[in-house]
Structure formats: structure tokens, C-alpha cells
Amino acid sequence: MRNKVSLKDIAQKVGVSTAAVSYALNKGKEGKVSDEMAAKIRAAAKELNYQPNQIAKSLKMGRTNTLGLILADVSNPFFSSIARVIEDEAKEHGYTVIFGSSDEKPERSWDLINVLLNRQVDGVIIVPSESSEEQILYLKEQKVPFVLIDRYFPEIPSSFVALDNHRAAYEAVMHLARMGRRRIGMLAYKTNLYHMQERKRGYQEALLDVGLTMSKNWLKEVKYGDIKNGVKNAIDGMLSNGEPIDALFFATNTLAINGLKYIDKLKLKVPDDLAIVSFDEGEAFDFYYCPLTYVRQPVYEIGKGAVQLLLDQIESSNGRIGQIQFDPELIIRKSSGA
Amino acid sequence: MRNKVSLKDIAQKVGVSTAAVSYALNKGKEGKVSDEMAAKIRAAAKELNYQPNQIAKSLKMGRTNTLGLILADVSNPFFSSIARVIEDEAKEHGYTVIFGSSDEKPERSWDLINVLLNRQVDGVIIVPSESSEEQILYLKEQKVPFVLIDRYFPEIPSSFVALDNHRAAYEAVMHLARMGRRRIGMLAYKTNLYHMQERKRGYQEALLDVGLTMSKNWLKEVKYGDIKNGVKNAIDGMLSNGEPIDALFFATNTLAINGLKYIDKLKLKVPDDLAIVSFDEGEAFDFYYCPLTYVRQPVYEIGKGAVQLLLDQIESSNGRIGQIQFDPELIIRKSSGA
DNA sequence: TATAAATAGTTAATCGTTTAAAATACGATT
DNA sequence: AATCGTATTTTAAACGATTAACTATTTATA
Numbered sequence: 001m002r003n004k005v006s007l008k009d010i011a012q013k014v015g016v017s018t019a020a021v022s023y024a025l026n027k028g029k030e031g032k033v034s035d036e037m038a039a040k041i042r043a044a045a046k047e048l049n050y051q052p053n054q055i056a057k058s059l060k061m062g063r064t065n066t067l068g069l070i071l072a073d074v075s076n077p078f079f080s081s082i083a084r085v086i087e088d089e090a091k092e093h094g095y096t097v098i099f100g101s102s103d104e105k106p107e108r109s110w111d112l113i114n115v116l117l118n119r120q121v122d123g124v125i126i127v128p129s130e131s132s133e134e135q136i137l138y139l140k141e142q143k144v145p146f147v148l149i150d151r152y153f154p155e156i157p158s159s160f161v162a163l164d165n166h167r168a169a170y171e172a173v174m175h176l177a178r179m180g181r182r183r184i185g186m187l188a189y190k191t192n193l194y195h196m197q198e199r200k201r202g203y204q205e206a207l208l209d210v211g212l213t214m215s216k217n218w219l220k221e222v223k224y225g226d227i228k229n230g231v232k233n234a235i236d237g238m239l240s241n242g243e244p245i246d247a248l249f250f251a252t253n254t255l256a257i258n259g260l261k262y263i264d265k266l267k268l269k270v271p272d273d274l275a276i277v278s279f280d281e282g283e284a285f286d287f288y289y290c291p292l293t294y295v296r297q298p299v300y301e302i303g304k305g306a307v308q309l310l311l312d313q314i315e316s317s318n319g320r321i322g323q324i325q326f327d328p329e330l331i332i333r334k335s336s337g338a
Numbered sequence: 339m340r341n342k343v344s345l346k347d348i349a350q351k352v353g354v355s356t357a358a359v360s361y362a363l364n365k366g367k368e369g370k371v372s373d374e375m376a377a378k379i380r381a382a383a384k385e386l387n388y389q390p391n392q393i394a395k396s397l398k399m400g401r402t403n404t405l406g407l408i409l410a411d412v413s414n415p416f417f418s419s420i421a422r423v424i425e426d427e428a429k430e431h432g433y434t435v436i437f438g439s440s441d442e443k444p445e446r447s448w449d450l451i452n453v454l455l456n457r458q459v460d461g462v463i464i465v466p467s468e469s470s471e472e473q474i475l476y477l478k479e480q481k482v483p484f485v486l487i488d489r490y491f492p493e494i495p496s497s498f499v500a501l502d503n504h505r506a507a508y509e510a511v512m513h514l515a516r517m518g519r520r521r522i523g524m525l526a527y528k529t530n531l532y533h534m535q536e537r538k539r540g541y542q543e544a545l546l547d548v549g550l551t552m553s554k555n556w557l558k559e560v561k562y563g564d565i566k567n568g569v570k571n572a573i574d575g576m577l578s579n580g581e582p583i584d585a586l587f588f589a590t591n592t593l594a595i596n597g598l599k600y601i602d603k604l605k606l607k608v609p610d611d612l613a614i615v616s617f618d619e620g621e622a623f624d625f626y627y628c629p630l631t632y633v634r635q636p637v638y639e640i641g642k643g644a645v646q647l648l649l650d651q652i653e654s655s656n657g658r659i660g661q662i663q664f665d666p667e668l669i670i671r672k673s674s675g676a
Numbered sequence: 677t678a679t680a681a682a683t684a685g686t687t688a689a690t691c692g693t694t695t696a697a698a699a700t701a702c703g704a705t706t
Numbered sequence: 707a708a709t710c711g712t713a714t715t716t717t718a719a720a721c722g723a724t725t726a727a728c729t730a731t732t733t734a735t736a
Contacts, residue, residue: 006722017686022724034684054456055397056722059691064393066436066457074425080418087412087439096453098404098436100429101422115434118392119404257621283595283622344692355716360694372714394692397721 005048013044021045025052058120067310068116068124069099070109072150078253078280078299079127082149085303086125093311095122104129104191104224117144123310125149130191145313147306147322151195159313161305161324165195168295168328169202172249172277175293175330177210179337181247181275183218185238187231187259188251190221199251199279215243222255231258239266246274247336253280260288271337281331293336296329343386351382359383363390396458405648406454406462407437408447410488416591416618416637417465420487423641424463431649433460442467442529442562455482461648463487468529483651485644485660489533497651499643499662503533506633506666507540510587510615513631513668515548517675519585519613521556523576525569525597526589528559537589537617553581560593569596577604584612585674591618598626609675619669631674634667 007018014021016037023032024041033041044050058064067090071079083099090097098116102109109129116124123145128136136156139146152160169186176184186203189196200219207214217237222230238245248263250256256278260270268274270290278285278294285292309322332338345356345363352359354375361370362379371379382388396402405428409417421437428435436454440447447467454462461483466474474494477484490498507524514522524541527534538557545552555575560568576583586601588594594616598608606612608628616623616632623630647660670676 007724008722018723019687019725020685023685026724031683032685037684051452051456053397053458053722055393055402055458056691057724059391059393059397059693060722060724062691073422074412075415075419075422077413077415077418080415080421081413083418084411084413084439087437091438096436096438096457098434099425100434101425114389118389119434120391120393257625261624283620284625286599287595287622287625287627289625289627345694346692356693357695357717358715361715364694370714375714391692394721395694397691397723398693398695400721 068121089307165198169199173206185245250278276335291333406459427645503536504540507537511544523583588616629671
């Protein structure tokens, strides 16, 4: 149907072997073929609009110049921003990206890994979902180059690019404390993933360090699959008791967006009734009537770092692992009562 | 380094030819191989954790079960939402997606098309950028199955999935007029792309139909490459003159977000000083102090429709074109003065 | 002049599949 | 026993590239 032009066609037209064509087109310099012959071949290639069949090339060469990218969800701006950076950085080095969204489900993530490996990607960048440890171990065992981003498993040595989540949460909460808040709540996801554990640990440690004793229902967790309802119940819980919170720290942008919508519905005023700090950024945070204080993640650096670590592994093919941890940046605006 | 297990290994282990293995694994039913042999082979395959090499398969079969996706920019939520839908829908049918962002630049789009075709994708879904007509014609000439989304070229017959942009703009502006606005401006992109032309035409026609004569500087266009500054100047222009606008229609979400930030800086109050309607949706629109009235695009239906049209072309391999045009939905909220 | 070295090009194997065609086995039919 | 038919399995070519190894030709060297 299409792309009929192959090495053979050029060879035929010029009257040489396909090998000559291949040499001429690939190693222009290295004197495998005379200059005039090379010129003739290149002219013919151009005339026929020859485009090499990467599939054939990949099969022979054992590399596809393709990277796999497994995100939690492309439609989440945080991840799609990273995807864009990764795309650009990969292209810069001659790589194409195949992607997929795991939806935080390990089965989907397994599926994606298999699809990507069957397609012989040269390496993978993964936002690992909960309970995907065995998948990561499998990748190691199979010696597939990979880099984890956003999260990682501390007990499994591997390359990763992430934020110092503990510190990020610690500083966010410290900031709220410094603003005079004393009953600080945190809304997180119910998951064992390390990044979330670290954020919770940071929160708790900060409270401890400023001498505040945390009430049981200040730290609530909602399930990824039931965000809207979960957020509502969680916030109700934080407010209902004898010690209603006067500040709330959201562990992700999605939680913040859902949470703030509910807080508005309750007619609570930010920051007077409730001070807010969130993770991640977003246009929505700028547009909120009281601009949000948030923990900024260096999206560009994360994406770029991930690609670099990955290409490093691929190209040096020693299983050298690299780990990059970024420091958080707290963008302080009105919502935290500053 | 990895994925060492091939048909040959299974064949060796069981003591048959690779052909037998291939038959057993693929056409279980069609009695090419005895049931017991098939069972033995499948057992061995499982034991060795055999994963077929899709690259080799693709080369032989002439199809990759891969779709190419060219967006203007994955990091734009409108496009990333579509990407997610396309991903899911493609997966549903056994296809994987390779993507790229054109950044509205025809050179980048050419690049991407070549990359995708060299990788032998079975078809492409494209958000075409300005001046990419020749690329589309090339795809037709090469008989590459493709579907355009969001925009299309009316003079080039092709499959597409889009919104009735004329009607969308017409209704948006009509709504503003009905709300009593008389000096309605529109902020658009400077581009010949049909969807934008249609949006402008809808705007102008609506003004005409309600008997308003448009002032020259009510309709402003900004360049994609210079949004921030362009928006600022455009809005200044709309306000400065003897006839400052009392309503503004934004042609895209990005324009709206930038525009509203500037409008806030000017301390204009929405909707009293200025009524607003925008295209597309976004969390940001919900969070604006005065929730935005907007033209909703059926993202899910667009993505799903595109994949279906494309698979149709691929699988029936007659160049049958399909065109889907959705009706807009105006979500009316406070910003338009309702 | 004989021979080595450099140059230019070809042959053929290979990557991991699929699949048409040929080969083999084996029981049934005459 | 010869023949046929059916079921099963193997052979080998093909997809489109790359590349080691070989051949043939020219040029340089002793």
C-alpha cells in the first residue's frame, strides 16, 4: 500500500547491490564506497524519496530508538507536562516515545510493560503504581534500562528522579505553623507508595517539631478510585470534631482541586477560616480567589533528568544507576495566610 | 541482553520446528498442529515466559498495531485529555500509541510524520498545524490511513472529527448579546486554520444578526509564539478606544487564561465591567472568582470517534472517509452576566 | 616485476517471525 | 499390496535492513 521504496529499489535503479546502498547512505565518509557512487546513490534515494524502514532496521540492529513512558494518567497536567519535556528531550537525542497510563493500577502497568518490551523499546521511564514492586524487579532481572520518576521504592535500588517529599511536606507544614496555624490537617492518598509516605512523615514530623500534638482525624487518606466522595468525607471529618482544623495541606493537585471545591461549598473562607497549602501547581491555583501557596516540583528538570539517566544506561549499557533528588520550592501566596 | 526467548528456543526445547510453534501459538484451533503437541508447546512457552518479538512480527506482517498521534501540545489539558481517550480506545482494540507535539509548527509536524511513517504506524491521528496542507496531501497520496481532529482543511477531502466551530462561536456571542452586551470583543489566534476562521466567522455573523456593527479593534488576533505579550496588547487595544468592549469572547482556553490574568491585573470586574465567554474547559475556569461560561467540546466523543474512524480505514483498507462534526454545548455560568 | 596494501564493490548470513508448499506418517479403501 | 486421503510437521522463503567476509581491481612499495 505504501512506502514501497526500499534499499532494493535504489540498488536496482543505480545498478549496485543493496549493501552498497546501505553503506553509501549510512557511512558516507568511511570509504566503503567511492564518492561518485555514493553521490549517485544518494541522488537516487532522494529522487525516489526513500525512507528507511525502521522496523527492519530495529530488528537487525536490536535497538528501536524508542523509549517507553508509563504515567499514572496523561490527562493529569502534572504528568502531561512531564510527558512533554520527556518527548522533547528524547527527540533531541533521536528517540521516539511510546506512552501509556496505568491509572495507578498494577495490572494496567504490567500490561503496559509487556506491550512496551514486546515492542523492544530501548528503555522505560515509569511512574510506578502501588504494588508494582515485582514489575520493577522483573525489569532489573531482565536488565531493561529504566528510570522511575515521581516515586520509587527505597528497598529496591534503582535509578530514579524524584522530589525530596519529606522535606517538601515538612516545609509546607512548618510554613503554616509559622503563619500561626495550630490545627493543621493533611489530606493524602491512601497508598503505600513511598512518596506519599514521605509526605505524611514530613507532615507529622513538622507538627512534632513545633510541639503540636496531632489529632487522629487531622490526617485523612482517600482512595484514588473514589476521590470526590472521599475528599468530602475526609474534610467533614477534619472539621466536625471538637478540634476543627484551621489549616489544610493537600498532598496533590487533584486532591486540592476537589478539596477546594468542597470547601467553597461549605462557605469556608480561605485563608481566614482555613489556610491552604497544596502540592504541585496549576492554572487553577492561580485563579482561585485566594491564590494558592504550593510546593513546586521542577517538572522540566525531572523530565530532562529522567531521559538523561535513561540514555546513560542505554548507551553505556552498564547497569549503572543514577538517583536524582530535587529540593522542593515553596511558592508562598495568600492562601496560607501570609 | 534480554528477551532472549524466541520461537527457536521453544522449538528446541520441545523438539519441533519453529513453524510448528508459531502455528500452535497463533492458530490454536485451525488444526495445523495436533492438540497434544499444541499443549506441549504452549506449556513450554509459558515455562520459558515467551514474549513474541513484535518488531519481527511487524516486519513480516506489514502491520505494527501502532497508531501515531500528533498533537499541538501534549501539555495542554485539552489535548492531553484527548490523548488519554485515544490511548484507552486504541488499547481496547489492541493498538499502542506513539505520540508527538508539533507545537503548531509545520516543520515539527513534518518531522513527526516521517518518524511515525518510518516506524510503520498503521495510521495517524493528527491535529494539523497551519500550513500543513501538503503534509495531508502527502498522506493521502501515500494512502496512509489518517484522521484529523480539532481542525481540518475544508478544501482537502479527508476524514476528520471536529466541532461545529462556527455555530459554537455564534451561540457564544449570541448569548452575550442576549445578556445585554453590545460591545463584544473576540480574542483569537492569528492563523488561517479553518477552525479559527470559523470561530471568527461565527462571532462576526452573530454580531451582524443582532444588528451590532463591529468596531475594527474588537476582533484581535495574537500569534501563538507570543501569547503573553500579544494578549496584553490586544486587550489594551480593545479597551483603550472610544468604544471599549463590555464583553469578551476567548477563542481558546490558553487565551482565556492569559487574558483573565491580565484583566485581573487591570482590576476589571467580571462580569460587571466585562462579561466573559471562553472556549474549552478547565479546572481553572471553575476556580475563577466568577465561574466561566464556556463552550464545551466533547473530548471523549472526539477521541473515541477519531480512533473508530481510523481503525475503520485501517481494517477495511478502502480509503473510505468519515467525517464527524459535533454540536457545541454552551455551559452558562456567572461570567457572562447571566 | 612481484607483492603488499588500499579501494570499491558483492555475497550471503542474520535479526525473529509467518506461511505457502513440500514432505512425512498412518490408517482406510480397494 | 498399492493407492488414496487426511492429519501433522518440516522446509524454506520472505519481510527490509546491516555487516562480516570475500573478491576484484588499482595503486604503492620494495
